[in-house]
Amino acid sequence: MTEQTELVLSKWEYTPPQSAIADEEKIVSTLSLNVMKKRAPTKKGIACRFGCRFVFENEPILEYVAEDSYVIDFEDVIDSNELLNMIMNSYSKFAEKFDFRKLGTVLQNRSITSLDRNSIDVEPILPLLK
Numbered sequence: 001m002t003e004q005t006e007l008v009l010s011k012w013e014y015t016p017p018q019s020a021i022a023d024e025e026k027i028v029s030t031l032s033l034n035v036m037k038k039r040a041p042t043k044k045g046i047a048c049r050f051g052c053r054f055v056f057e058n059e060p061i062l063e064y065v066a067e068d069s070y071v072i073d074f075e076d077v078i079d080s081n082e083l084l085n086m087i088m089n090s091y092s093k094f095a096e097k098f099d100f101r102k103l104g105t106v107l108q109n110r111s112i113t114s115l116d117r118n119s120i121d122v123e124p125i126l127p128l129l130k
Helices: 080-101
Strands: 002-004 008-014 027-039 043-056 059-073
Touching: 002 080, 027 059, 027 080, 043 080, 059 080
Parallel strands: none
Antiparallel strands: 002 059, 008 059, 027 043, 043 059
């Protein structure tokens, strides 16, 4: 059995820009994904840590980092398609939390950089689940 945990917000550091943003196209955002192995005496799992950073004219506006985990029974075998689904589900939770928290910031009309499931190389991640 596979269980997904709650998304844990580890960083939300918002710094309003010093000057008005005349051109929102000058706001640059980056997205990062780190996948880590997790172990317990009776379970295995992974944690997906997403980070997003918004910058305007070399000044950070927002640093947002959150982690989501999956707890999996030892006997369960996860294939590449299921792993991709797990990562994309975690990303959806990450993006949803951003959409809720961005209200009241200068980023209220922005979205997080989308995650292309075809760009994720799961081959190095699969051994973490053995």
